[in-house]
Every structure is written in C-alpha cells, then in structure tokens.
Amino acid sequence: MTAQYYEAVAEIPLDHCLHLQLPLEIPAGPVRVAIIYDRAIDTAGQDIKNLLAAMPDVGDDADFTRRRDLGREVPEWDS
Numbered sequence: 001m002t003a004q005y006y007e008a009v010a011e012i013p014l015d016h017c018l019h020l021q022l023p024l025e026i027p028a029g030p031v032r033v034a035i036i037y038d039r040a041i042d043t044a045g046q047d048i049k050n051l052l053a054a055m056p057d058v059g060d061d062a063d064f065t066r067r068r069d070l071g072r073e074v075p076e077w078d079s
Contacts (some may be wrong), residue, residue: 012037 008020 004026006023006026008022010018010020012018
C-alpha cells in the first residue's frame with residue numbers, strides 16, 4: 001500500500017460544520033483524515049507575562065516598598 005498525500009485548507013465556521021469536496025482521483029475505500037490547526041493564543045495575558053519574565057532581577061521586595069498611606073489628614077475646623 002502506497003500512501004498518497006492530499007491537502008485541503010478550509011476555514012472552520014462557528015457551527016463547526018464543514019464539508020470538503022475531495023478530488024475524483026481519490027479512489028473509494030478507507031482513508032485516514034488528519035486535522036491540523038494552529039491554536040489561537042490568548043496574547044493579551046501572555047505578552048505581559050513574557051515581558052515580566054524577561055525583566056532583569058533588580059532588587060529585593062524591600063527595595064520597592066513605600067510607607068503606608070493613611071490618606072489626607074482630617075482638617076480641624078474653627079468653631
């Protein structure tokens with residue numbers, strides 16, 4: 001048995017129903033079907049993760065702490 005290769009490129013619709021017309025040269029009988037797709041990557045979160053992972057180590061957590069902010073002082077009103 002000699003394997004033959006045929007490639008068809010198609011866009012999958014939202015309902016995932018796809019019909020491909022095969023060439024008449026393909027004889028009737030058993031076939032093997034391979035589905036190969038490029039996975040859509042959620043780049044919105046992945047890009048920032050990659051950016052942060054690539055940053056150099058520039059200090060300890062204590063280097064980036066700041067004093068606690070208690071907000072504005074309470075004004076004293078003259079009565």
